[in-house]
Amino acid sequence: MEGSAFIAATRQLVAAAEILAMAGPPDWRSDASEMHAFFRQHERTCLGLDAVETSDDELFARTSHAALTMAGRNEFAASHALLKQARSLLTATRKPLLQAADAMCSSISLTRILQRSSTLRFRLDALPRAGAV
Numbered sequence: 001m002e003g004s005a006f007i008a009a010t011r012q013l014v015a016a017a018e019i020l021a022m023a024g025p026p027d028w029r030s031d032a033s034e035m036h037a038f039f040r041q042h043e044r045t046c047l048g049l050d051a052v053e054t055s056d057d058e059l060f061a062r063t064s065h066a067a068l069t070m071a072g073r074n075e076f077a078a079s080h081a082l083l084k085q086a087r088s089l090l091t092a093t094r095k096p097l098l099q100a101a102d103a104m105c106s107s108i109s110l111t112r113i114l115q116r117s118s119t120l121r122f123r124l125d126a127l128p129r130a131g132a133v
Helices: 003-023 026-045 057-072 076-106 110-126
Strands: none
Touching: 003 026, 003 057, 003 076, 026 076, 057 076
């Protein structure tokens, strides 16, 4: 799924969760607030990515649209179920992506960082100093 399509779908889910949290039944408001925070986090996390994987891109996009539509029509039970469905589609694929990102970040060793900093120091030392002729 293209990053822009994912962000658009996620923003629809954020809006649906916000409507449900503010206007929905009191017993669903805390769950809706948690989903709102969950989708906001994924929206912010994925702003810089070119593409995002879901288990079913078309279903994710259609679910997000339907969740917002149902929330706007005060069909809170349907919106709540659709938000849970969207979350499950995302959760199934985000865990491997996050694990891959963690693995990639941890592969950078302290030795490589120190090597790069010593190379930079060497280059700075090679530059002529101010006032030196």
